Amino acid sequence: MALTFFYTIADADNDKSVISFPVDFDLAGGSSPDYMIKYAWDIINPLISGTLLTAGITYEADISAYTNAAADVLSDVQEKAEFVYRAVGGFLKRISLPTFIETFFTGSGAGKEVDVTQAEVAAFNLAIIGGLKEAAIDLTPSQVTTDHGEDIVSFVEGHQAWGKNRR
Numbered sequence: 001m002a003l004t005f006f007y008t009i010a011d012a013d014n015d016k017s018v019i020s021f022p023v024d025f026d027l028a029g030g031s032s033p034d035y036m037i038k039y040a041w042d043i044i045n046p047l048i049s050g051t052l053l054t055a056g057i058t059y060e061a062d063i064s065a066y067t068n069a070a071a072d073v074l075s076d077v078q079e080k081a082e083f084v085y086r087a088v089g090g091f092l093k094r095i096s097l098p099t100f101i102e103t104f105f106t107g108s109g110a111g112k113e114v115d116v117t118q119a120e121v122a123a124f125n126l127a128i129i130g131g132l133k134e135a136a137i138d139l140t141p142s143q144v145t146t147d148h149g150e151d152i153v154s155f156v157e158g159h160q161a162w163g164k165n166r167r
Contacts, residue, residue, distance in 0.1 A: 003033060004058045005040055009050040016053065019044065033057050075099040081114050082161040085128060087150035095128065096161060105160055114158025125155045 006020040023040075025033065037055050045052070081100035085093045102109035104118050114121055129152055131141025144152045 002060060004060075005037055006054075006056055006058065007041060007044065007052060008054040009048060010053050011050050017050075071099070074102070078162060080161040081105070081158055083114065083125070083128070083158045084156040085144075085152045086154045086156055087146045087152055089148075089150045091146055091148070091150060092156065093144075093146045093152055100160075112160040114160075116155070116158065121158070128152055129155060 003025045004020055004022050006018055008018050010016050077098040081097045083095045104115055105111050106113045106115045128144050131143045133141035
């Protein structure tokens with residue numbers, strides 16, 4: 001499994017830079033990714049004079065079997081819908097979806113708000129609030145959280161995020 005380890009480093013002026021490198025990681029080998037991130041940091045740390053701000057991993061998956069064959073002729077990454085959710089601690093979490101299908105805005109695309117009565121929109125909101133789960137694999141949902149790990153608990157609004165309408 002290919003993982004990319006990353007470490008965000010700050011200098012004395014609090015300028016930030018990222019160290020990253022791919023690792024061919026074998027989960028069957030017995031080491032956890034968390035342990036390997038700490039181990040690699042122990043190797044890097046003696047070589048730098050900055051401070052570690054964040055560390056983590058990214059994982060890239062082969063999704064070719066379930067992607068759209070081609071973009072719709074009208075799709076535009078600048079046409080976005082921004083979904084706003086509230087977390088347990090009251091904080092907001094925003095999720096932006098580029099190339100959002102225009103007819104999923106109110107008024108069959110004429111409005112600026114997301115039409116939450118659309119079945120596809122309702123399913124998306126349910127998954128974000130209720131957690132992501134694949135019943136064939138695991139009945140326990142993976143909860144969507146804020147960047148600080150707070151569970152998402154409610155939908156606030158969905159609106160168009162395009163040009164001057166961006167909020």
